[in-house]
Amino acid sequence: MEDVQAGQTQSAFFVIGITVLTCVILHLIYKTIFGSGNDGEVEKHDTEIDSGNQAEATSDATVTESRTSGKTKKRPTWKGKTDFSHPWLLKNLKGHPGTVLLVDFSANGKFMAATCDDGSVILWDVRDLNQKEHKTLRVNIEFDHASHVAWSPDSKAFIIHTVRGNNIIVYKIEKKKDGFIGSASPVIEFGKAHAEDIVGFGISSNGKFMMSCSSKTDMVIWDLKGQQLERLDTYLMSTYSAKISPCGRFVVATGFSPDVKVIEVCFTKQGEFKQLTKAFELSGHTSGVYDVAFDVDTSHIATISKDGTWKLYHTKIQYTLGESPHVLETGTYTQTAHPPRIALSPNAEVLAVSADSNIEFYDTYTGKLYDTIENVYTGLINHMMFDASGKYLFVSGDRAVRIFHNVCGYYTTIQSCTRLLAQKQTSATVERLKKTIEDCKGTLTEFGK
Numbered sequence: 208m209e210d211v212q213a214g215q216t217q218s219a220f221f222v223i224g225i226t227v228l229t230c231v232i233l234h235l236i237y238k239t240i241f242g243s244g245n246d247g248e249v250e251k252h253d254t255e256i257d258s259g260n261q262a263e264a265t266s267d268a269t270v271t272e273s274r275t276s277g278k279t280k281k282r283p284t285w286k287g288k289t290d291f292s293h294p295w296l297l298k299n300l301k302g303h304p305g306t307v308l309l310v311d312f313s314a315n316g317k318f319m320a321a322t323c324d325d326g327s328v329i330l331w332d333v334r335d336l337n338q339k340e341h342k343t344l345r346v347n348i349e350f351d352h353a354s355h356v357a358w359s360p361d362s363k364a365f366i367i368h369t370v371r372g373n374n375i376i377v378y379k380i381e382k383k384k385d386g387f388i389g390s391a392s393p394v395i396e397f398g399k400a401h402a403e404d405i406v407g408f409g410i411s412s413n414g415k416f417m418m419s420c421s422s423k424t425d426m427v428i429w430d431l432k433g434q435q436l437e438r439l440d441t442y443l444m445s446t447y448s449a450k451i452s453p454c455g456r457f458v459v460a461t462g463f464s465p466d467v468k469v470i471e472v473c474f475t476k477q478g479e480f481k482q483l484t485k486a487f488e489l490s491g492h493t494s495g496v497y498d499v500a501f502d503v504d505t506s507h508i509a510t511i512s513k514d515g516t517w518k519l520y521h522t523k524i525q526y527t528l529g530e531s532p533h534v535l536e537t538g539t540y541t542q543t544a545h546p547p548r549i550a551l552s553p554n555a556e557v558l559a560v561s562a563d564s565n566i567e568f569y570d571t572y573t574g575k576l577y578d579t580i581e582n583v584y585t586g587l588i589n590h591m592m593f594d595a596s597g598k599y600l601f602v603s604g605d606r607a608v609r610i611f612h613n614v615c616g617y618y619t620t621i622q623s624c625t626r627l628l629a630q631k632q633t634s635a636t637v638e639r640l641k642k643t644i645e646d647c648k649g650t651l652t653e654f655g656k
């Protein structure tokens with residue numbers, strides 16, 4: 208009986224020993240298989256952290272290095288769309304919400320109207336261009352924008368031609384006590400007269416009529432109350448531009464034809480509309496004419512053509528007796544993919560030509576290029592116009608009107624005075640011409656010319 212109990216006890220110890228040994232072996236196997244994987248994952252995580260710390264340290268070192276170098280080297284100033292500098296630039300008239308399409312000056316010389324493609328017309332106080340700040344008034348056109356704007360001869364209203372409505376709207380202005388414009392409101396709206404977009408619009412300086420002309424061949428002469436006085440065909444197949452002469456007597460349209468017809472708008476002595484009469488033609492180009500410009504009294508007219516040339520005509524003639532305009536000078540310009548625009552100085556001595564975003568200045572006496580202002584805008588130049596004095600050129604484009612000194616004008620004045628000195632003059636005239644030459648040379652020196 209004792210032997211049996213002893214055998215059972217030994218069997219129990221043996222089972223326990225086998226169980227313990229099995230557990231130890233299983234633990235070692237588990238540790239071998241899964242323990243190394245856990246150690247590797249932890250190591251990998253530690254490596255990622257170390258790499259991140261190393262990258263962060265490198266980044267910090269780079270930042271520190273950049274900051275250190277930044278102390279010794281100035282960063283270039285960021286320039287926006289309206290930031291532009293040039294030795295000839297007088298100032299930028301900023302604040303336009305959209306691209307400036309066209310500008311016009313009031314007859315009293317106090318105000319300028321600029322139309323934008325965002326649906327606004329900005330009225331500027333330009334009585335003193337040397338002032339740092341200029342008063343402005345924004346006039347919004349509901350659900351539309353104006354392609355053209357023109358001041359009335361009495362400076363009490365401005366007129367626009369809309370794009371979507373394709374009609375004329377007259378805005379009357381109200382002034383404040385300080386003389387600036389306090390408000391502007393529409394008072395007359397003309398009926399739609401053109402099926403296509405217009406390329407020319409204006410009001411005569413004598414206040415007798417207005418003109419609108421489409422890109423096709425239809426031109427309309429209006430009275431100031433919105434009645435059509437005459438409708439005519441330009442016979443150009445396609446019209447590129449149309450303008451009223453500064454004297455208020457003629458309308459001109461340019462287009463596919465190489466010849467430019469100058470038409471007189473005739474009135475009776477009582478001021479009633481009489482008829483339209485062909486006055487004369489500007490001929491000599493071999494291809495279509497893009498644009499036309501006048502001097503202050505319409506005694507000279509400039510044209511620019513597809514044939515790569517511009518021409519200056521003497522137009523103070525007796526056309527009723529059959530006299531034709533004389534070509535005074537012909538020059539070439541830089542042709543681009545886009546049609547150029549031109550502006551003629553009031554004394555007809557300087558011609559400004561747009562070549563995409565550049566402005567070329569030509570001496571109209573010699574036909575030679577004087578200088579070029581490059582990259583005036585990031586986009587195209589839409590319009591150019593000399594002020595009444597001829598001292599400045601106003602240029603329209605991306606969200607700003609840029610005003611440039613007419614430096615070329617000082618050069619041409621010197622040349623014209625020198626030619627006059629070669630002729631017989633009185634002593635007083637000689638003294639005056641020499642003084643003018645001296646002053647102009649001094650101004651050119653200031654501009655590095």
